[in-house]
Amino acid sequence: MTEKIEDVVKARMYARQQLIDGWDQDIINEGCIIIIGVGALRIL
Amino acid sequence: MGIGKLILVDLDTIETSNLSRQMLFRPGDEGRPKAEVAAERLKEMNPYLDIDFFFEKLQKLPMSVYEESDVVVAALDNFNARLDLNKICLRMKKPMVEGGTVGFEGHVQIVIPEGTGLRYKNKKNEIENLVEARLWEITDTEYPDYYRAQREIELLEEEIERIKNARINPIVNKIHREIELVFDWKYAPELLDQTPCYRCLVPIPPADDKLVAACTLKGLPRNRNHCVIKAEVEFEKKYGHKPDLNLNDEVLKLKEIAQIELEKLRERVFDENVPLEERDSLTKEQIEDWKKNIRETFGSDYKFEEIENILGNKIAAIQTVSSVIASVQSQEALKLLFRVNGRNIGAPMDPPYVNYNGIYGQFDHLNILKSDDCLACGKIEGEENVQIVVPFDANVGYIFEAMEISGHVLDSELWMITDPMTKEIYWNPYMPSLKDPDVKLTSLKIKSNDIITLSPLGKALAESEIKKFNVVIAFM
Numbered sequence: 001m002t003e004k005i006e007d008v009v010k011a012r013m014y015a016r017q018q019l020i021d022g023w024d025q026d027i028i029n030e031g032c033i034i035i036i037g038v039g040a041l042r043i044l
Numbered sequence: 045m046g047i048g049k050l051i052l053v054d055l056d057t058i059e060t061s062n063l064s065r066q067m068l069f070r071p072g073d074e075g076r077p078k079a080e081v082a083a084e085r086l087k088e089m090n091p092y093l094d095i096d097f098f099f100e101k102l103q104k105l106p107m108s109v110y111e112e113s114d115v116v117v118a119a120l121d122n123f124n125a126r127l128d129l130n131k132i133c134l135r136m137k138k139p140m141v142e143g144g145t146v147g148f149e150g151h152v153q154i155v156i157p158e159g160t161g162l163r164y165k166n167k168k169n170e171i172e173n174l175v176e177a178r179l180w181e182i183t184d185t186e187y188p189d190y191y192r193a194q195r196e197i198e199l200l201e202e203e204i205e206r207i208k209n210a211r212i213n214p215i216v217n218k219i220h221r222e223i224e225l226v227f228d229w230k231y232a233p234e235l236l237d238q239t240p241c242y243r244c245l246v247p248i249p250p251a252d253d254k255l256v257a258a259c260t261l262k263g264l265p266r267n268r269n270h271c272v273i274k275a276e277v278e279f280e281k282k283y284g285h286k287p288d289l290n291l292n293d294e295v296l297k298l299k300e301i302a303q304i305e306l307e308k309l310r311e312r313v314f315d316e317n318v319p320l321e322e323r324d325s326l327t328k329e330q331i332e333d334w335k336k337n338i339r340e341t342f343g344s345d346y347k348f349e350e351i352e353n354i355l356g357n358k359i360a361a362i363q364t365v366s367s368v369i370a371s372v373q374s375q376e377a378l379k380l381l382f383r384v385n386g387r388n389i390g391a392p393m394d395p396p397y398v399n400y401n402g403i404y405g406q407f408d409h410l411n412i413l414k415s416d417d418c419l420a421c422g423k424i425e426g427e428e429n430v431q432i433v434v435p436f437d438a439n440v441g442y443i444f445e446a447m448e449i450s451g452h453v454l455d456s457e458l459w460m461i462t463d464p465m466t467k468e469i470y471w472n473p474y475m476p477s478l479k480d481p482d483v484k485l486t487s488l489k490i491k492s493n494d495i496i497t498l499s500p501l502g503k504a505l506a507e508s509e510i511k512k513f514n515v516v517i518a519f520m
Contacts, residue, residue, distance in 0.1 A: 010092055014046050022389040024382070029048045031381045032112055036102045036129055037119035038054040038078040039066055041366055042359050043144030043151070 047381070049094040050086065051109060054079040055101050059290060061352065065363040074290060103128050110136045114384040115377045118142040118242075119370070123249045124451075127420070130242035133157060134421055139380045139392075142242055143373040147360035148402035150369035153245070153412070154376055154392045158238040158421065162383050164392045167227070170235040174223050175216065182219075190215050239396040240412050243420035248516055251433040252450045253357050259520045262435045264312065268343045271305035272298075272354040278305075289352045299346050306342065313338050365402045372398065426511035428452070433520045434485065440471050441481025443515070447498070452513065456481070458504035464497045464514070474501065485517065492519040 014025050058066075058073045058081060068085040069078070079097035087095055098105060102125060110116065116138050120126050126142065133140040133155060139162060140155040156162050184191045193211040197204050223231075260270040261277060278301050279287045279294075287294040318326070318334055326334075352358065382389045395411045416422050419429060432446040444456045461471035470488055472478040490496065498513040505511070 006092075010046070013090070013092075020389065022382070022387060024387055025046065027382055027385045027387055028046050028378075031047055031114050031385065032049040032051065033047055033115045033117060033377055033381060034051040034053065034110065034113035035117040035119055036053045037121065037125075038052050038068075038082045039056055039062060039119075040121045040361055041119055041143050041145045041150070041369060042121045042361060043123075043146050 046090070046092065049096070049112075050083075051113060052079040052083050052086075052095065052097040053100060053102055053105060053109075054082075054097075055099065061349075061358075065361055065366060067363070102132070107132075107136065110138060113138060115380045116140045117373055117377050119373070120144075123246060124252070126242055127246065127249060130155065131420055134241055139384065140242070141373045141376045141380065143369045145361060145365045145369050148362065148365055150365050150400045150402075152369060152372045152376065152393075152398050152400075153242065154239055154380075154396035155241050156237065156239045156392065156396070157241065158233065160384075161237060162380070162392075163236050164239065164396070165236045165394055167232070167236060170231065171220070171223055171227055174227075174231060174235075175220050178219050178223065179216070187215055234414070238414070238421075240414040241418060241421040244415040244418045244422075245397075245412060247415065247418070248429040248431050248514075251431040251518060254449050255433045255446055256520065258446075258449055259433050259435045265305055265309050268306060268309075268346075269354050271309055272302045272346070272351055274305050275299075275302035276355060289355065295348060295351050299348060299351050302346055302351065306346065310335070310338050310342060313342070362402075365400070368400055368402070372400070426509065427514065428510045428512075429514045429516070431516040431518060433518045436486070436519050438485050438519075439481060440483045440485065440488070443471075443485075443496070443498075443517075447513070447515070452510075454498065454513075455504060458501050460499050460501055462497050462499065464495055470496065485519075490517060492517065 014028075017023055018025055054077065056078050057075050058069050058078055060074055062069055062078075063071060063073075066078075068082045073081050077097075077099040079099050083095040083097040086093055096109075098109070102120075110132060116129065116133050118126060118129050118140055120129065126144075130140065130142075132138075134157045137157050137159045139157070139160060142153040142155060144151055154164075156164050182190065189211060193207055197207055200207065257273050260273045265271045265274045275298055276287060279298050282301075283297075287298045289295055314334060317338075318331070323331070376392055379390045379392055383392070393409070395409045397410045397412045399408045399410060400406070401408070414421070417424055419427055430447065430450055430452065432443070432450060434442055434446055438446075440461065441456070443461060444454055444459075447454050456471070457473045459471075460469065460473070462469050468488075469475075469478050470483075470490075471481075494517055496515050496517060498515060499505075500508045500511060
């Protein structure tokens with residue numbers, strides 16, 4: 001079965017992190033993170 | 045790293061001073077929404093990312109946006125926004141990774157709300173802590189032999205090990221077993237599944253910047269920051285609009301006005317310290333010395349960049365520290381993302397708070413504690429703590445004004461002000477004798493950092509979610 005070029009490029013991009021014990025790229029792909037604030041992190 | 049979806053939220057637009065520290069922005073982006081530009085740049089770096097952005101206040105976001113998210117990263121620049129986001133995360137049961145920096149220092153705090161089901165601490169250690177605490181509590185009558193044994197240990201040091209094994213450890217083991225038996229239902233939810241929240245660490249948020257500005261305008265400027273705040277108002281009077289700090293010529297005009305205010309301040313201080321009748325007896329050099337001292341005390345003439353720093357209440361910030369803190373936040377968010385989805389690639393940091401000092405290159409983990417009195421996650425309901433800044437000559441009526449500036453609009457006809465310790469009533473709208481808005485706070489013997497209580501009456505008692513404001517008064 002031939003893989004889509006897009007999937008191959010994606011797989012290459014994320015190749016190294018998949019060597020980490022317990023890593024599951026599918027979980028990351030399905031995950032959603034919200035970042036509130038895109039600028040400074042000041043605390044005072 | 046291919047997070048499926050990122051949602052970026054920010055109400056700000058890009059300013060020139062952001063370009064040296066916020067790496068996703070470039071010259072030419074000034075004036076554009078930060079969230080939009082950041083989304084654009086991240087998409088350039090990784091076209092497979094699904095990114096949404098909101099040029100919106102976090103408080104105005106639909107709850108469905110939070111609901112959709114597995115992890116919330118707080119990358120904010122003020123206390124109140126952090127407190128609001130903390131509240132939302134507690135309510136939505138979303139883990140939050142909070143971060144902040146000031147100059148060469150920064151911190152990251154993980155907040156795991158009750159009910160997320162995320163295990164974050166080591167069960168064995170927590171049982172040990174409870175056993176230890178229980179041992180301090182047991183009484184002579186409960187375990188008399190334990191006490192006798194302790195005394196014998198002091199006398200018979202050489203026999204410590206033998207006595208421990210024979211008479212201490214059995215009791216320890218018994219308590220251990222007792223705690224272990226009930227741990228999962230009695231202690232685990234609090235000890236394993238949640239952390240202190242952000243509000244636990246900030247029980248009384250510092251006064252709103254707007255209050256400081258309001259106080260400054262009520263009196264004469266008394267320091268170089270006051271002069272710039274005053275100059276902003278003078279600018280608006282003169283040109284009919286607030287100065288745009290992104291426009292160089294407007295900042296220059298503002299600087300000129302602030303400089304005039306600073307000169308007036310220097311003159312006032314000179315007049316107060318060197319009365320007219322004394323001046324004749326002073327030499328030219330002595331007068332120059334006075335003026336030099338005043339100049340040193342209140343600072344030199346304004347520099348261009350100082351104006352925006354003062355008006356924006358800006359603090360020191362540097363890209364290196366922001367990068368360290370953002371990296372720690374990202375790492376924690378990643379572990380939580382896996383954990384939320386049932387996979388463990390590492391526990392969240394424990395203790396859940398780390399401080400970073402860039403000067404010493406040092407990370408310190410702080411064992412922060414959950415507060416039972418916390419107004420966000422604790423047992424107290426219907427209370428709020430507020431700090432207000434008031435001018436020295438403020439009166440009782442100003443308290444309601446200051447509360448309004450702090451975001452709490454209270455009808456003075458429906459709220460009572462009392463001293464929480466003595467119960468003395470400072471304001472009662474139902475009693476004409478206690479309803480004088482012009483009474484000075486100082487005449488009521490209220491000092492800086494004293495606490496007063498505001499309680500609702502009548503309709504407000506029924507309608508207000510907050511049944512008690514604990515207000516810390518700081519004189520300015």
